Amino acid sequence: MGHKALYPGTFDPVTNGHTDLIRRAAGLFSEVVVAVAANPSKQPCFAQQQRVDLLNEVIQGVPNVTVIGFSGLLVDLAKQQQATVLIRGLRAVADFEYEYQLASMNRRLYPDLESVFLTPLEENRFISSTLVKEVALHGGDVSQFVAPSVATALSQKFQSQGK
Template sequence: MKKIAIYPGTFDPITNGHFDIIERTLVLFDKLIIAVAISHDKKPMFTLEQRIDMVKESVKNMENVIVVGFDNLTVELARSYNATVLIRGLRAVSDFEYELQLGYLNNSLDDTIETVYLMPKLQHAFISSSIVRNLLKFNAKTEHLVPKEVQKIIGNMSSCTLQ
């Protein structure tokens, strides 16, 4: 039986830290579903369609990866794809408390789904989507923080879209 993992997030936008986690997840699992959340609460800078496009472009050369959008419970999404593992990234101690609570919550909803926490490589540990969004608001350099495909998409967008 194939081991299927889901990596859920808003990916607003996907960063090199996310990409690092994706690459390392593919070594551990047979298939990876990257699940891009609608996430009305976070009020994303980019639309769901733009975020899905950015992720798809970033992983277009990777086998055994699919990208989907979702607006339901992560465990429900996992069940629909027969996934047994949720992937979560941890950059710093500050992430741990929230991610631990989320992992316990998901386990309380479905105890057959495990959460695996991965840390990005040290060179990516400081990168977050919110840092990238803040830099974009000031038209600052971001090409060292996001995959080159994402930088190209962002560069092609009008500045009014990013405000």
């Protein structure tokens, strides 16, 4: 339990799958830092600070979890945060190859950082931020995939864009 874990991602938007992994990681590690990547190459739907704010709202009440924004190299953040564990989620077998490559690169760059893979609960296995945004963009109900505050933010975002 004494390890500090880092759970990085774009979280655009945070889904029930992300929340599930955060809560489970909080039960495994003494401290979990959820790191929201700026990642402008992905052209996020929400600004980084809004993603941080939504995550803070969604994980409210989990005492050993902190949410921060970051840009730059993940291993540099891990060193800065003195994290020794990197949490990554695997939804499907297809995710594994990419995550394995990342874990190998991260290990080469920062040997003290160990990657730990968690799988979501069955009901969250198919949920991705991309799919949630697509459903919301077309006016679909995403309330079963995200927290109420996130569903509201998505609805407001796409209404304001005239979609």
